[in-house]
Amino acid sequence: MRMMTLLLIPVFCFMSQAVAHDPNDDGPPWLQVEKFDQADSFRQLEELLPTPTEARLASGAPGPRYWQQQVDHDIDVRIDSENHRLFGSETITYHNHSPHTLTYLWLQLDQNRFRDDGRGRLSETGGPGESEGFGWMRRISLQKEFEGGFNIRKVADASGNDLPHTIVETMMRIDLPEALGPGGTFIFSIDWDHYIVNADVIRARGGYEWFKETGNAIYEIAQWFPRLCAYTDVDGWHNKQFVGSGEFTLEFGDYQVRITAPDTFVVASTGMLQNGSDVLTDTQQTRFNESIDSDRPIFVITPEEAKENEKRVASGTKTWKYNAENVRDFAFAASPKFIWDSMGVAIEGKSERTLAMSYYPNEGEPLWSKYSTHAVAHTLECYSHFTIPYPYPVAISVNGPVGGMEYPMICFNGPRPEEDGTYSKRTKYGLIGVVIHEVGHNWFPMVINSDERQWTWMDEGLNTFVQFLTEQLWEEKYPARRGEARNISDFMTSERQVPIMTNSESLLQFGNNAYAKPATALNILRESILGRELFDFAFKEYAKRWAFHRPQPADLFRTLEDASGVDLDWFWRGWFYSTDHADVAIERVVEFSLEKGNPDIDKPARKEDRDGDPEWITRQRNKEISKRTERFPELLDFYNSFDELDVTEKDRRDYERFLEELEDDEAELLKTPWHFYVVRFRNFGGLVMPIPIEITYEDGHTEMVRIPAEVWRRNNRIAARMFVTEQPVTRFEVDPLFEIADADRSNNIFPPEMGRERFRLERDRDRDNPMRDAQEWREGKETEISARRFAKKLVEEIRADLSGFARPVRAVLRIAEEFPPELVTDPWGNRFELATSTGDPDRPEGQIAVLRSDGPDQEAATEDDIRFVIFKDGKIERKSGGSKKP
Ligand SMILES: [Zn+2]
Structure with a gap:
C-alpha cells in the first residue's frame, strides 16, 4: 500500500506543475467535470416506445396474438383511351381476422386527392417563386380544370342490394347490414370510374403521358380502385387522409384482375x-x-x-x-x-x-x-x-x-x-x-408492410439503405447519392430540420430526412457499431419476422437489439429522435512520463523542465536594474541558494529504501518501457457516437482503435481516454475513414494541421448599373455626332479637292491636317486619330479611312475605344469596343 502511494504521488506532482494551469478547468485536465444538466443520452427508450403486447413482443417480433386483416379483390377494368378515363367494377371479399366485431368498413379513395375540395389541396402552402417555368402555370391551370376523383356509381352487397356509404374526402365508410364478427367474411362490390391524371403536368404516382408525334400514350395506372383502409392492432381503422406525402397503409390479399384495352x-x-x-x-x-x-x-x-x-x-x-x-x-x-x-x-x-x-x-x-x-x-x-x-x-x-x-x-x-x-x-x-x-x-x-402514411422513413430509409449496399455491388466506385456517412453531415448541421421520428406529412427536407439519414444511420450501424456480421444477421431477422406482417418503428428498434445482443437505445435516441449531429474533436493530448523514483534522474529532469521555460517578461526587463540584495548582500540567506530540485542525501536514502521494499513484480513494473497518452475528446455535435481513432507511431506505422460510444456515458460532452503504447505516438486522427458523419473534420487531428483549400481569381463582373449605361449611351452618341461631322467634312473636302477620289489616300491625311480643332476633337477633348487603311488587304470595299476616339477613359487601345469606318460614298459605320489601334 505504501509503495503505491509513493508511485502515485510523483505523478500528481508532475501534473500540478506542468499542465494543470488552465483556469477554466475545475478538475484534472483529462476529465473536466461539468455541471450535470445534460440529458442522459444512454437512457433507455421505454418511456418513448409503446408498451409491448402479446401481439407485438418486447423482443420486437410479432407475438402469438398478432393478427391482420385480409382483403381479396376481383376486378374488371377498362381503359378509355379516347378520354383518358378508367371504368371499373370490383368485388371485394373482406376477411375479419381481428378479434373485434366491426359495424362498418372504411375504404380509401386515393383519386379524390385530385379533387379541388380535398384536404390536400386546401392545405397546400406557399406560392410562386420570383420566376416559374411554364410547367408550373400549366399545372396550376390543369389542377383547376381537371375533374379528378372517383365517381362511385354503385356500392352493393353480394345480393346486389345497395349499401349505405359516406364519402369523407379520400375515404369512404360503408355501413354493414349486420355486424361482422371475428373470423367473419363480408363480400361486396363497387362500380366506379375516374379520369386519369396527366402525369406530365401534375406530379402524381400514376397517370398518362401523351406523345404528340405518335399520337398515343403510355398509361401507368395506380391508386386506381377503391380499396380497404387498414384495420390494425395499433390504430384501429387507419384514419389519416391521403394528403400527398404520406403514402399508403394497406392490407394483404389476393387479386384477379381483367384489364381491357x-x-x-x-x-x-x-x-x-x-x-x-x-x-x-x-x-x-x-x-x-x-x-x-x-x-x-x-x-x-x-x-x-x-x-x-x-x-x-x-x-x-x-x-x-x-x-x-x-x-x-x-x-x-x-x-x-x-x-x-x-x-x-x-x-x-x-x-x-x-x-x-x-x-x-x-x-x-x-x-x-x-x-x-x-x-x-x-x-x-x-x-x-x-x-x-x-x-x-x-x-x-x-x-x-x-x-x-x-x-x-x-x-x-x-x-x-x-x-x-x-x-x-x-x-x-x-x-x-x-x-x-x-x-x-x-x-x-x-412485403415488410410498414405504415407509409405514418412513417416515410420505415420504407424509404430502409430501402435506400439496401439500395446503397446493392449499388456498391453493381460496380467499383458506384456514385451512390445516399448512404455514405460523409454525405449526410451538411443536412445534419442544417437549420430546417426535424427528427426522423416525425409523421410523413410534417417532414422538412423530405429526401434527406426520410431517405438519406436513416439509410446512413443503418450503414454506420453496420460498418462501425455492430460490424457486418452482427448487423446483417439482425437486419435479416427483422425482414424475416415482419415479412407479410405490419412492423412499427419499435419493432425494428427492438429486433435489431434483440438479434444483435447490443443495446442501441442511445443510437435510436440520437439518430431517430433528435436532430443532433456528430462532431467529435480532439481537444488536447497529454503525454505522461513515468518517473522511476531515482532522485538523481528525476530531479535533474524536472529541473530541466522548469529551467527550460523562458524567463517571464518583467524579470527579463528588470535584469539591468540593481536589486536591494545586491546593495545589501547581508539580506541573502539559506533559501537564496537552496533549490528544492537539488538532490539531497535524504532523497537518495529514501530511494534505496523504496527499492529494497519493492516486490519483484513491482520492480519489473517500474522498468516499463511504455508510453502514456491521455487524449481528451469533446463532443461538439451532441450526438454520442463511437470514436474511430487512428494512431501513428514514431516509425510511421498506424493502428486503428474503435472506442465504443459508451465512452460518453457519464459525460455526453467530454471524454478522456488513456492510450498505453510501446512506441512514441506522433499523431492521432479521429474518423480517418469517414465513418461517423463527423461534421467538422478540422478538429480531428492532433497535433493540428493547417487546413488546405484552393481558390481562384476571376475577373470583376460587370454589375448592373443603369446610371452608367445611360451615361455611356450619351457619350457614345456624342462621339458619333462629332465623328460624323468630321467624316462628313472630310468627304466633302476630298470631293471638292480631287473631284472623284483619284488618289484619296494621301489626300485624306492632308485635308484633315487643316481642319479646325473643334472639328477633330472627341467629346472628351482629345483629337480623333485618323488612319488610312492602305496597309489592310482585307479592308472592305470602298473604305478610305478609320477614325478612332480613345473613349471615356482617354486611353488608347482599351475596351471603350470607339472606331468609325469612313467609306468613299460618305457613309460612316460605327465599330466600338475592344479595338486595337487602327
Ligand atoms: Zn422510395
Whole structure:
C-alpha cells in the first residue's frame, strides 16, 4: 500500500506543475467535470416506445396474438383511351381476422386527392417563386380544370342490394347490414370510374403521358380502385387522409384482375399473366418462355416491332388477365409503344427462377435495353441476400411519365436518354439507381408492410439503405447519392430540420430526412457499431419476422437489439429522435512520463523542465536594474541558494529504501518501457457516437482503435481516454475513414494541421448599373455626332479637292491636317486619330479611312475605344469596343 502511494504521488506532482494551469478547468485536465444538466443520452427508450403486447413482443417480433386483416379483390377494368378515363367494377371479399366485431368498413379513395375540395389541396402552402417555368402555370391551370376523383356509381352487397356509404374526402365508410364478427367474411362490390391524371403536368404516382408525334400514350395506372383502409392492432381503422406525402397503409390479399384495352396495347401488371395465348402472338410467347432460362435480357417485343405496333390502328379490344397472391396493392401499365424484354434470375433460397422484365418505348432507347432489366435482376439478387428471398414470380420496370414509384412486382421509372440517343452520366446512374430503388420497394414496404402514411422513413430509409449496399455491388466506385456517412453531415448541421421520428406529412427536407439519414444511420450501424456480421444477421431477422406482417418503428428498434445482443437505445435516441449531429474533436493530448523514483534522474529532469521555460517578461526587463540584495548582500540567506530540485542525501536514502521494499513484480513494473497518452475528446455535435481513432507511431506505422460510444456515458460532452503504447505516438486522427458523419473534420487531428483549400481569381463582373449605361449611351452618341461631322467634312473636302477620289489616300491625311480643332476633337477633348487603311488587304470595299476616339477613359487601345469606318460614298459605320489601334 505504501509503495503505491509513493508511485502515485510523483505523478500528481508532475501534473500540478506542468499542465494543470488552465483556469477554466475545475478538475484534472483529462476529465473536466461539468455541471450535470445534460440529458442522459444512454437512457433507455421505454418511456418513448409503446408498451409491448402479446401481439407485438418486447423482443420486437410479432407475438402469438398478432393478427391482420385480409382483403381479396376481383376486378374488371377498362381503359378509355379516347378520354383518358378508367371504368371499373370490383368485388371485394373482406376477411375479419381481428378479434373485434366491426359495424362498418372504411375504404380509401386515393383519386379524390385530385379533387379541388380535398384536404390536400386546401392545405397546400406557399406560392410562386420570383420566376416559374411554364410547367408550373400549366399545372396550376390543369389542377383547376381537371375533374379528378372517383365517381362511385354503385356500392352493393353480394345480393346486389345497395349499401349505405359516406364519402369523407379520400375515404369512404360503408355501413354493414349486420355486424361482422371475428373470423367473419363480408363480400361486396363497387362500380366506379375516374379520369386519369396527366402525369406530365401534375406530379402524381400514376397517370398518362401523351406523345404528340405518335399520337398515343403510355398509361401507368395506380391508386386506381377503391380499396380497404387498414384495420390494425395499433390504430384501429387507419384514419389519416391521403394528403400527398404520406403514402399508403394497406392490407394483404389476393387479386384477379381483367384489364381491357385497345388491341394494339401491351399491358404490364402486378401478378402473372393468365391468358398469354389470347393476348400474345406465338412468337412473343416463345420468346417469353425462352427468357426464363436466359441470364441476359431477351426481347419479347423488339424495338422495331414496337415501332410498327404503335402505328397500327386498334380494331377492337383485348382483355389481359393477371392474378397476384398475397400483395398489398395492384398496379399496371399499358401502351401500344412498349418494347418488352425479359430474363430469368436464380435467387438464393428459391428453387424457381424469377422473371426480371422491362417495358419501355423507343424513346427510352438505347439506355433501357442496356440497363433496366439488368438493374431489376441485380436488385432481386442483392436484396434477397440481405433480407429474404424475393417471394413473387416476377419483377417489372416500366418507363413512362412517373419519375419513380413502386408497386408490388411492378414499378415506374422515368429517366430517358436525349432524343439523339446520347445520355449524361447523371441519366445513366439515375436510371440504374431508380430501378434498384423502386424494385427494392418490393421488400420495403410491399412485403415488410410498414405504415407509409405514418412513417416515410420505415420504407424509404430502409430501402435506400439496401439500395446503397446493392449499388456498391453493381460496380467499383458506384456514385451512390445516399448512404455514405460523409454525405449526410451538411443536412445534419442544417437549420430546417426535424427528427426522423416525425409523421410523413410534417417532414422538412423530405429526401434527406426520410431517405438519406436513416439509410446512413443503418450503414454506420453496420460498418462501425455492430460490424457486418452482427448487423446483417439482425437486419435479416427483422425482414424475416415482419415479412407479410405490419412492423412499427419499435419493432425494428427492438429486433435489431434483440438479434444483435447490443443495446442501441442511445443510437435510436440520437439518430431517430433528435436532430443532433456528430462532431467529435480532439481537444488536447497529454503525454505522461513515468518517473522511476531515482532522485538523481528525476530531479535533474524536472529541473530541466522548469529551467527550460523562458524567463517571464518583467524579470527579463528588470535584469539591468540593481536589486536591494545586491546593495545589501547581508539580506541573502539559506533559501537564496537552496533549490528544492537539488538532490539531497535524504532523497537518495529514501530511494534505496523504496527499492529494497519493492516486490519483484513491482520492480519489473517500474522498468516499463511504455508510453502514456491521455487524449481528451469533446463532443461538439451532441450526438454520442463511437470514436474511430487512428494512431501513428514514431516509425510511421498506424493502428486503428474503435472506442465504443459508451465512452460518453457519464459525460455526453467530454471524454478522456488513456492510450498505453510501446512506441512514441506522433499523431492521432479521429474518423480517418469517414465513418461517423463527423461534421467538422478540422478538429480531428492532433497535433493540428493547417487546413488546405484552393481558390481562384476571376475577373470583376460587370454589375448592373443603369446610371452608367445611360451615361455611356450619351457619350457614345456624342462621339458619333462629332465623328460624323468630321467624316462628313472630310468627304466633302476630298470631293471638292480631287473631284472623284483619284488618289484619296494621301489626300485624306492632308485635308484633315487643316481642319479646325473643334472639328477633330472627341467629346472628351482629345483629337480623333485618323488612319488610312492602305496597309489592310482585307479592308472592305470602298473604305478610305478609320477614325478612332480613345473613349471615356482617354486611353488608347482599351475596351471603350470607339472606331468609325469612313467609306468613299460618305457613309460612316460605327465599330466600338475592344479595338486595337487602327
Ligand atoms: Zn422510395
